[in-house]
Amino acid sequence: MDDHQKKTFAWSQMNSLQEHPPSRLDQEAVKHYHEILNLFVEVYGENADRFRITDDEMKPLATSFQRGAASGRVPPRTQFHPTIRVCSEQLFKQRLQSAYNFFAALEPPANPPNKTYGY
Numbered sequence: 001m002d003d004h005q006k007k008t009f010a011w012s013q014m015n016s017l018q019e020h021p022p023s024r025l026d027q028e029a030v031k032h033y034h035e036i037l038n039l040f041v042e043v044y045g046e047n048a049d050r051f052r053i054t055d056d057e058m059k060p061l062a063t064s065f066q067r068g069a070a071s072g073r074v075p076p077r078t079q080f081h082p083t084i085r086v087c088s089e090q091l092f093k094q095r096l097q098s099a100y101n102f103f104a105a106l107e108p109p110a111n112p113p114n115k116t117y118g119y
Contacts, residue, residue: 003043010039014100025092026084030058033096040103051099053092058085 001009013036022029030053037048061084068076 007043025087051095053087058087061086
């Protein structure tokens with residue numbers, strides 16, 4: 001693929017992810033997002049680390065909740081999946097939009113303004 005095709009492919013992937021985000025933001029969704037960032041790094045040569053989602057930002061998936069007793073003697077409990085980790089929707093959207101805005105700013109304007117001289 002030439003540079004124009006790579007750039008077009010990267011933008012189509014980014015737009016698709018932005019318009020149709022995954023229903024669960026698990027490791028696979030984050031991995032796919034990072035692959036898209038890698039396309040932009042390859043095309044633009046810019047560092048995209050600030051837009052990545054780190055392992056520290058991934059939390060275990062809560063699978064069940066148990067209410068505590070009304071008396072307060074039994075505390076509420078939450079059980080987590082042992083292997084599936086997810087990131088918050090807000091964090092994912094914020095990083096995705098930040099990356100989109102950053103790389104869009106690197107693009108030249110689509111139609112440069114016409115310079116008129118005289119009257």
